[in-house]
Each structure stands twice: as structure tokens, then as C-alpha cells.
Amino acid sequence: MELGPYILLASLEGAVTAAVLALTAVGLSLVFGVMRVVNIAHGEFFMLGAVIAWFVAQTVGGHPALGFVAALVIAPLVVGGIAAAADMTILKRLDYDPERTIVATIGLLYIIQQLTLMTYGPEARPVEAPFNQRLALPWFEWGEEGFEFYFPWGLSTTTYKLAVIVAAGVVLVGVWLMMARTRIGLLMRATQADRDMALAFGIPVERVYALVFGIGAALAALAAVLIVPIQQAHYLMGADPLLLSFIVVIIGGLGSLPGTVVAAIFIGLSDGIISVFFSPTLAKILATLLVGLVLVFRPQGLFGTRSS
Amino acid sequence: MSATAKSLTLHLGLLAVLLALQFVLPAYHHGNLARIMVLASYAVGYNILFGYTGLLSLGHALFFAAGMYGMGLTIQHAGFTPAPALIVGILAGAVVAAGLALLALRTTGVAFLIVTLMFAQAGYLTILYFGEYTRGDEGFVIQAFDRMLWGIDLSNPENRYFAAWGLFAVCLLICLRLVRAPFGKTLVAIRENEERVRMLGYNTFAHKLGAMVISGTISAAAGAFYGLLFGYAGASFASVQYSIFPLLWVLLGGAGTVLGPFVGTLFMFYLIDLSSGITTAYLLIVGLALVLLTLFAPQGLTGELRRRVWRWLP
Numbered sequence: 269m270e271l272g273p274y275i276l277l278a279s280l281e282g283a284v285t286a287a288v289l290a291l292t293a294v295g296l297s298l299v300f301g302v303m304r305v306v307n308i309a310h311g312e313f314f315m316l317g318a319v320i321a322w323f324v325a326q327t328v329g330g331h332p333a334l335g336f337v338a339a340l341v342i343a344p345l346v347v348g349g350i351a352a353a354a355d356m357t358i359l360k361r362l363d364y365d366p367e368r369t370i371v372a373t374i375g376l377l378y379i380i381q382q383l384t385l386m387t388y389g390p391e392a393r394p395v396e397a398p399f400n401q402r403l404a405l406p407w408f409e410w411g412e413e414g415f416e417f418y419f420p421w422g423l424s425t426t427t428y429k430l431a432v433i434v435a436a437g438v439v440l441v442g443v444w445l446m447m448a449r450t451r452i453g454l455l456m457r458a459t460q461a462d463r464d465m466a467l468a469f470g471i472p473v474e475r476v477y478a479l480v481f482g483i484g485a486a487l488a489a490l491a492a493v494l495i496v497p498i499q500q501a502h503y504l505m506g507a508d509p510l511l512l513s514f515i516v517v518i519i520g521g522l523g524s525l526p527g528t529v530v531a532a533i534f535i536g537l538s539d540g541i542i543s544v545f546f547s548p549t550l551a552k553i554l555a556t557l558l559v560g561l562v563l564v565f566r567p568q569g570l571f572g573t574r575s576s
Numbered sequence: 577m578s579a580t581a582k583s584l585t586l587h588l589g590l591l592a593v594l595l596a597l598q599f600v601l602p603a604y605h606h607g608n609l610a611r612i613m614v615l616a617s618y619a620v621g622y623n624i625l626f627g628y629t630g631l632l633s634l635g636h637a638l639f640f641a642a643g644m645y646g647m648g649l650t651i652q653h654a655g656f657t658p659a660p661a662l663i664v665g666i667l668a669g670a671v672v673a674a675g676l677a678l679l680a681l682r683t684t685g686v687a688f689l690i691v692t693l694m695f696a697q698a699g700y701l702t703i704l705y706f707g708e709y710t711r712g713d714e715g716f717v718i719q720a721f722d723r724m725l726w727g728i729d730l731s732n733p734e735n736r737y738f739a740a741w742g743l744f745a746v747c748l749l750i751c752l753r754l755v756r757a758p759f760g761k762t763l764v765a766i767r768e769n770e771e772r773v774r775m776l777g778y779n780t781f782a783h784k785l786g787a788m789v790i791s792g793t794i795s796a797a798a799g800a801f802y803g804l805l806f807g808y809a810g811a812s813f814a815s816v817q818y819s820i821f822p823l824l825w826v827l828l829g830g831a832g833t834v835l836g837p838f839v840g841t842l843f844m845f846y847l848i849d850l851s852s853g854i855t856t857a858y859l860l861i862v863g864l865a866l867v868l869l870t871l872f873a874p875q876g877l878t879g880e881l882r883r884r885v886w887r888w889l890p
Contacts, residue, residue, distance in 0.1 A: 306686055306689075306690070358867060358871065361871055362870060362871070366685060366686050367632050367685070367686075367689070368870045368874065370632070370686070370689065371823065371827065371866055371869075371870045372866065372867050372870045372871070374820055374863075374866055375862075375863040375864065375865070375866030375867035375868075375870070376863065376867060377863065378859045378860060378862050378863025378866070379860060379863035379864060379867065380863075381859065381863075382857035382859045382860035382863065383857075383860065385857050386857050386860070511697065514690065514694075518690065547705065549701050549704055549705045550705060552701050553698050553701045553702055553705060556694045556695070556697045556698040556701065557694070557695070557698045559690070559694045560679070560680075560690075560691045560694035560695045560698065561679075563683055563687050563690055563691050563694070564679050564680070564682050564683055564691060565682075567683065567687060
């Protein structure tokens with residue numbers, strides 16, 4: 269394969285990563301934005317989504333699409349419920365003190381991860397995609413005989429991967445509509461702007477917090493259900509999404525949703541492309557260093573604006 | 577008896593007991609206690625930054641690993657003997673800590689935590705990336721004949737215990753001296769109210785920098801000794817988990833107390849040791865301990881002891 273098709277292939281793979289990453293990171297960003305809580309257990313909610321998707325697909329049986337659709341509904345609901353319960357039993361009692369909640373969510377990370385290990389086991393298990401046709405992609409070129417059009421070997425994607433990208437886009441628009449156009453979004457934004465003032469105006473801040481924490485976790489679970497037919501469900505799969513979401517949220521500007529999406533696309537695509545040409549470890553080293561330096565020298569993020 | 581005399585008696589007494597235990601403990605617990613003392617030294621280092629200065633770092637594995645690899649790599653590839661290798665390890669930790677401090681101390685609160693986490697993660701990945709020398713996750717064994725310090729064979733359990741005890745004693749006494757000195761008192765003041773300390777004319781940045789370098793150097797010393805005494809250096813010691821462990825030990829034992837790190841390490845080590853007989857998912861215990869501690873006992877064991885009984889505890 270020549271360089272051009274190769275880059276196209278890498279960006280297609282990168283776009284799938286970016287789509288899933290955007291969903292996961294928006295969940296993390298929402299929680300940080302509204303609650304000022306850094307949720308270290310976010311990656312484990314992602315993992316739970318994938319594992320529950322496997323359980324659901326196993327129980328439903330029949331056509332793969334049936335189980336998948338069921339998982340798409342059930343997994344985010346269950347994970348969101350677990351997260352909301354964790355918020356009400358643990359985080360609320362810590363009074364959302366930033367450092368103590370971080371320690372508590374680290375604890376939560378280990379609890380969820382190890383309970384999954386004890387029940388689900390250490391195996392990686394796949395979920396079958398509802399549809400999965402291979403699509404060969406054409407490549408255009410100006411050759412010696414003018415305009416050429418051919419199908420390079422290996423340049424292909426699947427309908428499922430394209431569907432993941434579309435689905436992620438739809439959900440992101442949904443989140444934006446919820447935040448911008450609905451009453452509950454308004455309550456969230458009010459709580460984000462000034463917690464005490466919101467409380468004074470009779471907004472049930474504690475319930476908003478539980479809801480936001482649940483929605484954040486549900487978004488991660490949804491992203492995991494989408495990716496689980498491509499990757500497999502494994503009890504340690506939460507580490508990478510957590511790290512990448514952190515990178516995205518920080519580069520996008522802490523708590524800024526549009527910045528998060530832009531950064532997710534940027535990081536997802538560049539991760540795909542860099543990993544093709546360089547070692548993935550090197551790509552990760554550069555990304556983590558970048559995050560550290562961004563926080564030190566540009567705490568509002570690369571795309572954010574400095575808020576008061 | 578004055579508070580100073582009481583605390584001196586208590587800490588020297590603990591060291592004497594630990595030294596005496598060497599002759600009575602059965603082999604299994606003897607080995608465990610040597611390990612606990614080295615890890616407790618790591619926790620003592622962590623406590624200086626977290627407990628006394630109030631800076632929550634999630635990147636101390638970087639310092640621990642700097643000590644371990646500074647020592648291990650020079651023995652493995654440069655043919656150093658243990659004494660200079662240990663010095664290289666400790667110096668490596670000090671340099672890394674100073675470098676990270678200069679960057680990370682520009683931030684505060686949650687940002688500080690994430691910056692330290694990210695740089696430690698970059699350090700861990702770098703160890704994996706240079707797998708040719710470090711052998712990555714698999715790690716490398718430091719052979720017994722490389723572990724002769726001034727003619728003393730450190731792979732022998734008795735000598736290993738003495739070396740671990742020596743390290744712990746030095747770290748504990750440094751910590752005890754530090755918190756009674758004006759420098760240590762200023763650190764506590766920074767923890768309580770940094771703005772006010774600055775208003776009083778102290779250079780808070782220099783104090784925090786000093787605290788982080790001391791903390792990192794002690795952590796690196798623990799890492800270097802750990803590698804040398806137990807004959808192994810591996811990338812897992814640089815992973816996030818090894819940044820979380822000292823946090824857990826210090827929280828459990830009591831942040832901002834001299835004895836806390838040792839109490840926490842001892843308690844957690846045996847908790848995991850006993851639970852590993854029941855389940856392989858020992859990290860579950862770690863998670864539960866973290867959540868329960870933050871909920872019900874943010875002061876930790878020694879902290880509660882100080883609050884209720886021994887008010888003079890440093």
C-alpha cells in the first residue's frame with residue numbers, strides 16, 4: 269500500500285477511537301464541570317458497560333442485533349444507577365471535597381475492578397456486532413494516464429465501524445440538546461455556575477449531582493457498548509479510556525464540553541495516525557507529557573478560554 | 577516527662593523493639609517485617625509531602641522507581657558496586673523530584689495531583705519504552721554476587737533485616753527531626769493556610785520545593801534499597817499502583833504523624849497477606865480500605881490516637 273491510502277486507513281481507525289473517546293470524555297467532563305469532582309473510577313464505569321453488554325448479549329441470545337440493542341439500553345441504565353448510588357452513599361458524605369473524593373474514587377476503581385474479576389473472571393470475551401459488512405474503499409489518484417480509480421488491497425472498513433461514528437455523533441448532539449434546551453440541562457448549568465446560589469433558588473442540588481454523576485457514567489458505559497464488538501470485554505480495559513479521557517478533558521479545557529469534543533477528535537485521530545508510524549508507547553509518552561505541560565503552562569486547556 | 581522526651585522515648589523504643597524482633601520472629605514474618613520497614617520508609621517520604629505539607633501527589637512511584645532503576649541499571653549495565661549504585665539511585669530521585677517540583681508546584685490542588693500523575697505515567701511508559709535495558713514489565717534480577725555491600729551479603733536474611741532496619745531508622749529520625757525544626761513547622765503552616773504564611777513573609781515556594789525534594793529523596797532511597805535487598809527491579813514499581821500504595825498507607829496510619837506511615841504499612845501489609853489466603857482479588861481490600869477511611873477516619877489510626885489519647889504525638 270502506498271502512503272495515501274495508508275493514512276486514510278489510519279484516520280478511519282482513528283475516527284472510531286475518537287468517536288468512542290468523545291463519549292467517554294464528555295461524561296468525565298460533565299462530572300468535572302458541574303460537580304468539580306475528578307472521577308478516577310470513570311474508566312471502570314466504561315469497563316462495566318462492556319462487561320454488562322456481554323452478560324446481556326449472553327442472556328438474550330437469538331439474533332446478535334437483539335442482544336446488542338438490549339445491551340445498548342440496559343448497560344448505561346445499570347451503570348448510571350450504580351454511579352448515582354455511589355454518589356449518594358459516598359461522595360455526598362465527603363461533601364465533594366476535591367482531594368478526598370479523588371481518594372474515594374480510587375477506592376471505587378479497585379472495588380469495581382476486583383468485583384468484576386471475581387464474578388466475570390479474567391478472560392476477554394467478545395460481543396457479536398449486529399451487522400458487520402466489510403466495505404472496500406476506493407482510492408483516487410492522478411496517475412500517468414490521468415485520473416485513476418482503484419481499490420487498494422487492505423483499504424477497507426466495516427459498516428459497523430461507520431455506524432459507531434454516526435451513533436456517537438447522535439448521542440453527542442443529544443447531550444448538547446439536553447444541556448442547552450431542556451429544563452434539567454438548565455438546572456445543571458445553574459448548579460455549575462454557582463452551587464450556593466442554585467441551592468438558594470430551590471434547585472435540588474444533591475439530586476442534580478446524583479443525576480450528573482449517573483449520566484457521566486452512563487455515557488462511558490454507552491461508549492463501551494459501542495466499542496465492545498470491536499474490542500473485547502476485559503476487567504482491565506478501563507485503564508486506557510481513563511487515561512485518554514483525562515488527556516482529552518485537560519487539553520480541551522476542564523469542564524468545557526465543546527472543547528472536550530474537539531480535543532477527543534484531535535487526540536483520537538492523532539493517536540490512530542501516530543500509532544501507525546511510531547510505537548504506541550512513544551505516542552502515549554508524548555500525550556501524557558503534553559497533558560502535564562498543558563496543565564502547568566495553560567491550565568485553561570488548549571481550546572478553552574480562561575474563566576474567572 | 578516533657579512532650580519531647582515522651583516522643584523520643586516512643587520512637588526510639590519502637591526502633592529498639594524492631595531491632596530486637598529480629599532475634600525472635602519466625603522466618604516468614606522476619607522476611608515480611610524487613611519488607612515492611614523498607615516500604616514504610618517510602619511511606620515516611622510520602623508523608624512529608626502529603627501529611628505535613630498538604631500536597632497530594634499521585635506520582636511518587638516515579639521517585640521510588642528513580643531510586644530503584646538508578647541503583648539497578650548502574651549495577652546491571654555500568655558494573656557499579658552497591659555503595660556507589662545506591663548513591664546514584666538516591667541522587668537520581670533527588671534530581672527527578674526537583675525537576676518535577678519546579679513544574680508541578682506551579683499548579684495547586686487537583687491540577688497538582690494530575691500533573692504528578694501524568695509525569696509519573698510518562699516515566700513508567702519510558703521504562704517500558706527502553707525495554708532493551710530495563711526489560712520492561714518482566715524486570716531484571718540483581719544477582720546475589722552483585723549485592724555485597726562492604727563485604728556484607730545483603731541477600732542473607734539477617735543482613736537484609738539489619739539493612740532495612742537501618743534505612744527505616746534513618747528515615748524515621750530524619751522525619752522526627754524535620755517536623756520539630758522551624759522548616760517543618762513552616763510546612764505545617766503552609767498546609768493549614770498557605771496564603772497567610774506568604775503574607776507573613778515566608779517563601780512558600782522554596783519551602784514546598786524543599787519538602788518535595790526531601791520527600792522524593794527518601795522515596796528514592798526506599799526504592800534503591802528495595803531493589804538491592806530483594807534483588808529485583810521491575811516496571812510495576814513505577815506504575816500508578818505504587819503511587820497509590822503510600823497514599824493508602826499514610827491515610828490508614830495517619831497523615832501528618834511520624835509513626836503513621838509505619839503503622840499503616842504494617843497494618844495494610846498483613847491485611848493483604850491474610851486476605852490473599854481467601855481471595856486473589858486482594859486489591860478489593862485496598863479499595864474498600866480507601867473508601868472507608870475517607871468516609872469514617874480521615875485522620876487514620878495514629879491520628880485518632882493523637883486526637884483521643886496522646887496529644888503530644890508529633
